[in-house]
Amino acid sequence: MSVYQGRYAGRAAIVTGGASGLGKEVARRIVAEGGTVALWDLNADTLAATRAEVGATHVVALDVSDPAAVAAAAKETAEALGKVDILVCSAGITGATQPVWEFPVDSWQRVIDINLNGLFYCCREVVPHMLANGYGRIVNVASVAGKEGNPNASAYSASKAGVIGLTKSLGKELAGKGVIVNALTPATFESPILAQLPQSQVDYMRSKIPMGRLGEVEESAAMICFMASEECSFTTASTFDTSGGRTTF
Numbered sequence: 001m002s003v004y005q006g007r008y009a010g011r012a013a014i015v016t017g018g019a020s021g022l023g024k025e026v027a028r029r030i031v032a033e034g035g036t037v038a039l040w041d042l043n044a045d046t047l048a049a050t051r052a053e054v055g056a057t058h059v060v061a062l063d064v065s066d067p068a069a070v071a072a073a074a075k076e077t078a079e080a081l082g083k084v085d086i087l088v089c090s091a092g093i094t095g096a097t098q099p100v101w102e103f104p105v106d107s108w109q110r111v112i113d114i115n116l117n118g119l120f121y122c123c124r125e126v127v128p129h130m131l132a133n134g135y136g137r138i139v140n141v142a143s144v145a146g147k148e149g150n151p152n153a154s155a156y157s158a159s160k161a162g163v164i165g166l167t168k169s170l171g172k173e174l175a176g177k178g179v180i181v182n183a184l185t186p187a188t189f190e191s192p193i194l195a196q197l198p199q200s201q202v203d204y205m206r207s208k209i210p211m212g213r214l215g216e217v218e219e220s221a222a223m224i225c226f227m228a229s230e231e232c233s234f235t236t237a238s239t240f241d242t243s244g245g246r247t248t249f
Helices: 021-032 044-054 067-081 105-133 154-174 192-196 199-207 217-227
Strands: 012-016 036-041 058-061 086-089 136-141 179-186 238-242
Touching: 012 021, 012 067, 012 105, 021 036, 021 044, 021 086, 021 217, 036 044, 036 067, 044 058, 058 067, 067 105, 086 105, 105 136, 105 154, 105 179, 136 154, 136 217, 154 179, 154 238, 179 217, 217 238
Parallel strands: 012 036, 012 086, 036 058, 086 136, 136 179, 179 238
Antiparallel strands: none
16 A cells, blocks of 8 residues: 555545445555544544554544534644644435335435435535645546436435535635535445445445445545545535446546
8 A cells, every 4th residue: 555654744534335345445544654643433443443553543433414513623632633624525325226216215315315415414514624724635436327327226216416515515615715525436346335335236235336346445545535635725616536437537
């Protein structure tokens, strides 16, 4: 793994869904490259172990779909880190694997609450801290499903399309204010979230990737870490793909 020594020196980051998978790998890299990190995750049991493993400074166990909890976490984290320069929103779930006319309503609501509403709450609470300092980088993890739609994954696809739309709006609102906002749209990659899906769905998504393989978490983390750095200075309200050729727009 390539590490840019000191790239995040003096920078403070929040990573949601930071206890495992992509969030954990991003947090690991930011710390290795000189930054301080707060991990937000629903899984309180995993947070402590991940904190020690990646060297995070602060952790908060919360459900991002709870706006009051997110508001409290943002205040607590800003005080713990001294400021917030970076927000990486990677918390997410897949939901049920069913056609629309059979999709469970409770699963639909939970996916939208976490993947889209929760991301909105996080951005809403953290942006004022960034504006106060005149600097910020926000990376919202979407999906190629938000561009193309995956059959039998309507809630996930719809939530990720919403993330892309929110990113474009927020990026334009903040352009010229020192805060850059972009989204990552990965194809399926090896991560714990795959355990939420039947093998048939994983096989379908692999078949759509011209490279013929799933992505690696390190590949998406590397792209996020560019977007979260000072190097990403002229691209905002946009999406970056790590899709093995599946999407080219």
